[in-house]
Amino acid sequence: MNLVGAINNALHIALDTDPTAILLGEDVGFGGVFRAAVDLQEKFGKSRVFNTPLCEQGIAGFAVGLASEGSTAIAEIQFADYIFPAFDQIVNEAAKYRFRSGGQFDCGKLTIRTPYGAVGHGGLYHSQSPEAYFTHTPGLRVIVPRSPYQAKGLLLSSIRCPDPVIFFEPKALYRASKELVPVSDYEISLFNADVVMEGSDITVIGYGAQLGVLEKACKKAREELNISTEIIDLRSLLPWDKETVCKSVMKTGRCVISHEAPLTSGFGAELAASIQKECFLSLEAPIERVCGYDTPFPLSHEKFYVPDYLKCFAAIRRCIQF
Amino acid sequence: MSRFAPLLRTSWRLARSCGRASRSFASSPDIAVHPNIGRFSSELDLQFISRFDEPFLTFRVMDENGNILDPSLEPDVSKEKCQRMYKTMVELNVTDSILYQAQRQGRLSFYMTNYGEEATHIGSAAALEDEDVVFGQYREAGVLLWRGYSMQEMCDQCVGNRDDSNKGRMMPVHYGSKRHNFHTISSPLATQLPQAAGAAYAMKLQGRQACVVCYFGDGAASEGDFHGALNFASTLDCPVIFFCRNNGYAISTPIREQYRGDGIAVRGVSYNIRTARCDGNDVWAVHKIMDEARKIAISQKVPVLIEAMTYRGGNHSTSDDASRYRGNDEVSSWKLSNNPLARMRMFMEKKNWWDDQQETALRESARTAIVQVCNFSFSLLLSLLLFFPPPLHHKVPASLKEQEETLLEHLKEFGSHYPTVN
Ligand SMILES: Cc1ncc(C[n+]2csc(CCOP(=O)(O)OP(=O)(O)O)c2C)c(N)n1
Numbered sequence: 001m002n003l004v005g006a007i008n009n010a011l012h013i014a015l016d017t018d019p020t021a022i023l024l025g026e027d028v029g030f031g032g033v034f035r036a037a038v039d040l041q042e043k044f045g046k047s048r049v050f051n052t053p054l055c056e057q058g059i060a061g062f063a064v065g066l067a068s069e070g071s072t073a074i075a076e077i078q079f080a081d082y083i084f085p086a087f088d089q090i091v092n093e094a095a096k097y098r099f100r101s102g103g104q105f106d107c108g109k110l111t112i113r114t115p116y117g118a119v120g121h122g123g124l125y126h127s128q129s130p131e132a133y134f135t136h137t138p139g140l141r142v143i144v145p146r147s148p149y150q151a152k153g154l155l156l157s158s159i160r161c162p163d164p165v166i167f168f169e170p171k172a173l174y175r176a177s178k179e180l181v182p183v184s185d186y187e188i189s190l191f192n193a194d195v196v197m198e199g200s201d202i203t204v205i206g207y208g209a210q211l212g213v214l215e216k217a218c219k220k221a222r223e224e225l226n227i228s229t230e231i232i233d234l235r236s237l238l239p240w241d242k243e244t245v246c247k248s249v250m251k252t253g254r255c256v257i258s259h260e261a262p263l264t265s266g267f268g269a270e271l272a273a274s275i276q277k278e279c280f281l282s283l284e285a286p287i288e289r290v291c292g293y294d295t296p297f298p299l300s301h302e303k304f305y306v307p308d309y310l311k312c313f314a315a316i317r318r319c320i321q322f
Numbered sequence: 323m324s325r326f327a328p329l330l331r332t333s334w335r336l337a338r339s340c341g342r343a344s345r346s347f348a349s350s351p352d353i354a355v356h357p358n359i360g361r362f363s364s365e366l367d368l369q370f371i372s373r374f375d376e377p378f379l380t381f382r383v384m385d386e387n388g389n390i391l392d393p394s395l396e397p398d399v400s401k402e403k404c405q406r407m408y409k410t411m412v413e414l415n416v417t418d419s420i421l422y423q424a425q426r427q428g429r430l431s432f433y434m435t436n437y438g439e440e441a442t443h444i445g446s447a448a449a450l451e452d453e454d455v456v457f458g459q460y461r462e463a464g465v466l467l468w469r470g471y472s473m474q475e476m477c478d479q480c481v482g483n484r485d486d487s488n489k490g491r492m493m494p495v496h497y498g499s500k501r502h503n504f505h506t507i508s509s510p511l512a513t514q515l516p517q518a519a520g521a522a523y524a525m526k527l528q529g530r531q532a533c534v535v536c537y538f539g540d541g542a543a544s545e546g547d548f549h550g551a552l553n554f555a556s557t558l559d560c561p562v563i564f565f566c567r568n569n570g571y572a573i574s575t576p577i578r579e580q581y582r583g584d585g586i587a588v589r590g591v592s593y594n595i596r597t598a599r600c601d602g603n604d605v606w607a608v609h610k611i612m613d614e615a616r617k618i619a620i621s622q623k624v625p626v627l628i629e630a631m632t633y634r635g636g637n638h639s640t641s642d643d644a645s646r647y648r649g650n651d652e653v654s655s656w657k658l659s660n661n662p663l664a665r666m667r668m669f670m671e672k673k674n675w676w677d678d679q680q681e682t683a684l685r686e687s688a689r690t691a692i693v694q695v696c697n698f699s700f701s702l703l704l705s706l707l708l709f710f711p712p713p714l715h716h717k718v719p720a721s722l723k724e725q726e727e728t729l730l731e732h733l734k735e736f737g738s739h740y741p742t743v744n
Contacts, residue, residue: 033641
């Protein structure tokens, strides 16, 4: 099953197991522009799976309202680049609904799914990774899966979790990433990072599509320099699993963090700051961050812009040779 | 038959003239609710209304066969201008088919055709002056062609090579040209609408005898920015023409699921904006409506809203397959009855301004030209110098400088893994 198929399968299960669940967004009626919602309207009807007018603030606000009165709201924002008109509803409303009412009201049954990240030809407005805008917002959960198996389990947990979740889907992997995915209903904890590969020389941290890039870089490091890398997939950025991460860095003494979003104020900055505080005495080298540059996401120069496996490899080597 | 009822008069509507019929039998004296608000007419029989009494009519000039519907509407254009308009429509059409194929062959990453909407572009652009400033959505390439943006510039932008005036930063069809007073297209929908109102306000204060024209789709009109834009333009008296291309779809979403009111036009009236609707497949109706709108905007310094009813003849983009959500018969019946190119051609043929030979020659030469410029665009390399643009114009921040150095250092070792640049 590929990643978009796994999302579709999770949505089938979510709508099937929860009669209050509703799926809404631009063009979801015919299956969505990425086909994540294929067959859902036919199966669950137009009152539960529907096209909305073209208005992200409307989608987010409507979904907050659905969730606040007992429906499970699964809202699709067509591209993460277009989530910004919904920013106010997400940051000021969804995130604070419970807190501001002293727990009387909440919109925890809200999940916003949105495809993010580089695809090779998306340019400024079909490539962005806006996760850090949301990890700066207490009251939200931010989840990013790396593979079909992970996507299905994490999405089902997100939909069922009693907090509002922003679920970023790595659209570059929608069709490219395939693995065996059980058709049954299962969930993956939203609290734990995943140690994808154990190693002893250096800890390499990422999330989403960047995991594949890091795996390739680590393979090269292993084959050419005999470096043993420990790879961690954060899966949940807010809250993030500090314990797993710091335990690993204390063991290896070295750390490389990578994400596609620009370096400055990226989520890597939070990780690096926390790691140096917790692991200061174990660190053998400065923490390296391999990220997008501090420019808008380019089009023709994308290959130069992205933190590809060669840049990650070079960072691992720098860190080891420090 | 066209879906639009003929109306041989442009009726610019304002809220006041468009209200519900008064029912004198149950009227009562006007009331002042609050000293700030002015007086309201009152009524004694309570009614909730969802529509104005009359629907918006659709202005037309020419029927499906190119006949002018009323002698008073005979377009006031020379043969040369008319031929140039038609020529640009055909060039746009040919460019679309070549660039669409180029995408299919993997030479372009993306493309969006303008099929079916040629009359909205050329009819409107031909009524403007070069000083008028345009904000587009993305499906208005004909406006640029009319303004003299060349096929070469178009192809360079789509390829994103070193000659592209956007420096290879934007996806194909996100044209922009300072020289042609055409602001660079931004993908996020409807963002250009409030910007257009602001630009128009600035131009008004500077005393420029020009207006802003802002194009957008029926889908984009659902965004909050649309409403903000209309309200700003109205309350601040901005000389901006909001031009809605209502082509029936926003990707797969039909207008029935986009709105339930009387199109986009009726919203203009609710903001007290002069509004009219026209048959967008009738190039002369579009031309006339734009001509009048421009006069209003510039002489009275107020906004105008135009809703041009048209049809998206092609897929939304090369990423879309419209057969998943609309029937082929819908598309073919539109091609037969409403194709704006065919209509314009019939009009010209009736005047003996055009014949088959000219048609063949034009299509051939347009084809040859576009293929030639395309090949040239593909032959140009990228320039690495265009990367690392300072996102702020005055000074490259130190952190970015550092990042640039890291990249250059990296390329010394790994350069062979990256695209060739110069
Ligand atoms: C804010 C935002 N949301 C979603 C999109 C994705 N998108 C691109 S075009 C489009 C449909 C636009 O329809 P319409 O305005 O009717 O113009 P048309 O394509 O029909 O010319 C959508 C949903 C976007 N570009 N920006």
